[in-house]
Amino acid sequence: MVVGDASLDIDTLVIGAGPGGYVAAIRAAQLGQKVLCVDKANVGGVCLNVGCIPSKALISASHQYENALHAETFGIEISKPNVDWNKVQDFKNKIVSQLTGGVAGLLKANKVDYFNGEVMFINENEARVFNDAEAPRYRFKNCIIATGSRPIELKAFPYSGRIVSSTEALSLPEIPKSIVVIGGGYIGIELSQMYSNYGTQVTVIEGSDSILPGFDKDVSAVVAKKFKAKGANIITGAQAKSATQTDKDVTVTYTVGDKEESVTADYLLVTVGRRPNTDGELGLDLIGIEMTDRGLVKVDEFGRTNHKHIYAIGDIVPGLALAHKAMYEGRVAAEHIAGEASAVDYKAIPAVCFSDPEIGSVGISESEAKAQGLNVTVGKFNYGANGRAMSLNATEGFVKLIGDAETGLLLGAQIVGIEASNMIAELALAIEMGATVEDIALTIHAHPTLGEIVLDAAEMLLGHPIHAVAKKK
Structure with a gap:
């Protein structure tokens, strides 16, 4: 003490x-x-x-x-x-x-x-x-x-032996040859992609119809595509039922619709929330x-x-x-x-996922805007047309901006691509200070940088892109 x-x-x-x-x-x-x-x-x-x-x-x-x-x-x-x-x-x-x-x-x-x-x-x-x-x-x-x-520990999958939580997954005694992950949220995807980079064969079992259900589907689709290209088996719309383990491996039984399947791996990682x-x-x-x-x-x-x-x-x-x-x-x-005039304001809380590629999100998403019946305009620009992304050999992904159609205010932004976790800060500040999409477009962004993708997305939304062909209205 x-x-x-x-x-x-x-x-x-x-x-x-x-x-x-x-x-x-x-x-x-x-x-x-x-x-x-x-x-x-x-x-x-x-x-x-x-x-x-x-x-x-x-x-x-x-x-x-x-x-x-x-x-x-x-x-x-x-x-x-x-x-x-x-x-x-x-x-x-x-x-x-x-x-x-x-x-x-x-x-x-x-x-x-x-x-x-x-x-x-x-x-x-x-x-x-x-x-x-x-x-x-x-x-x-x-x-x-x-x-x-x-x-969260599920009764059917108690943490012991080769059934581990995110805590134990950080300190496994060796790089597993294979791993099954129950839960395709940000923790499950971050850790499973990390092991995949080391050569582990990964199977992800997710109950929703896509991984990373907290993000828009076009965002999570970029991550899923790259993950699958590296050999991962992503099973969505699935329910994990039970597991049996030996001193060498663990077998997980799951269902997809009416069909029961099983998969065996060195470890089972359970990431279904906290x-x-x-x-x-x-x-x-x-x-x-x-x-x-x-x-x-x-x-x-x-x-x-x-x-x-x-x-x-x-x-x-x-x-x-x-x-x-x-x-x-x-x-x-x-x-x-201490008596100061301080209160919470959650208007601009960024969320990031260190997936491959990374995800950054702040404010309202396109799907949320549609669900709420909001009148918005959307600007989207791909990493593949950015010189800095090309020089990094990291051209997967895009920046998407959501603007209020009447006021021009920036309402939300989603980024999927390299350095998204850092790039989202600019857009969080823009929403916090009540900036318009035009404010972003008028801000000089250094060249050649990934930040220019934000500028290009803003110009795309405003209808006068320089580095893309404008869509006919």
């Missing part, structure tokens, strides 16, 4: 040291609050330890390997590269260690007291924090709950925190629960389960506690 003051009275108790929790704790301390942050696991939460960061390290390493395999495309001849999986894991673990150590240092530098243990509410103003060594009791003026989420960490010994029911039927905490625009001095943020509240959303909500909660 590291506690700088022996007093049991604090201004703000932050439960959870993940992206939402540590941001909330640091911001609260910056605003003059005496803060205690508690987490039963490691600083950085799921994201830094067994989620966003380690998965992206493995994905980046897999791309390096794949690029080396196809270096001849650029006229470079090398001997066949080899993967040292232990060194790949070392690379991943080093990044995790650096970032979690950095967060711990930031907490200390901002004079946030940190306790490695669990929390149990005694009443709405007191809580006991405890671990194997001690169990001090604290009185708090305010509390921010940021306990995050965990992988469950909010609002149960257990925390005691939210004890203090009467109002919840939804899905176990999420009900909050207002400031992050406040029905107890106005107790806030909740991140994966345990309604909305997208995204680390950057949790960080944003953490800032809002800390600032509202």
Whole structure:
């Protein structure tokens, strides 16, 4: 335990040291609050330890390997590269260690007291924090709950042996020769494509009629096409039923329509969503925190629960389960506690998927616009006509902009292609500041860059494209 003051009275108790929790704790301390942050696991939460960061390290390493395999495309001849999986894991673990150590240092530098243990509410103003060594009791003026989420475990596929969650999939003892993935959402696709890059034979079983169901079908179709071209077997409209495993493999039985099938692989990865960490010994029911039927905490625009001095943020509240959303909500909660005029505004929350190619999305999609009966115009420009994309040998994908037909305001954007995760930031800013599509078209974009695709999509929407033939109206 590291506690700088022996007093049991604090201004703000932050439960959870993940992206939402540590941001909330640091911001609260910056605003003059005496803060205690508690987490039963490691600083950085799921994201830094067994989620966003380690998965992206493995994905980046897999791309390096794949690029080396196809270096001849650029006229470079090398001997066949080899993967040292232990060194790949070392690379991943080093990044995790650096970032979690950095967060711990930031907490200390901002004079946030940190306790490695669990929390149990005694009443709405007191809580006991405890671990194997001690169990001090604290009185708090305010509390921010940021306990995050965990992988959903299906009864038919309990996590053990060769049936793994996303957590175990990041640290398999070897690169599997084959893997079955139940769930074609962003986690399942990111991890399965990563292993595919290393040469693993992948089978994806998805219940919807397309993978990545959270994105428009024309976006997910680009990812599916490239994935299939690399040998993946993507089975949509399927329901996984059961699994049997030995010490060497696992066999999954599934149905497509009325037909029952089975597939055997080295491992089975189950990625069917995440469950909010609002149960257990925390005691939210004890203090009467109002919840939804899905176990999420009900909050207002400031992050406040029905107890106005107790806030909740991140994966345990309604909305997208995204680390950057949790960080944003953490800032809002800390600032509202300090009396600042801060409230959530979800108009421009970008969502990204580190698939191959990447996906970035913000605002409203074309399918959502049609479903809502909105009068919109759409501009779409392909990576294949961009010089920088050609020089990178990465011409799959497009940028699509959705504009209000009457006001010209940018309402949404979807990108599928290399660097989509970075390119979407420009469009999130445009929506946040109320920019029009014409504003984007009038902004000079450097040449030759991928960012020019955004400019070209804007000009396409406005009807005067330079690098494409305008469609006749």
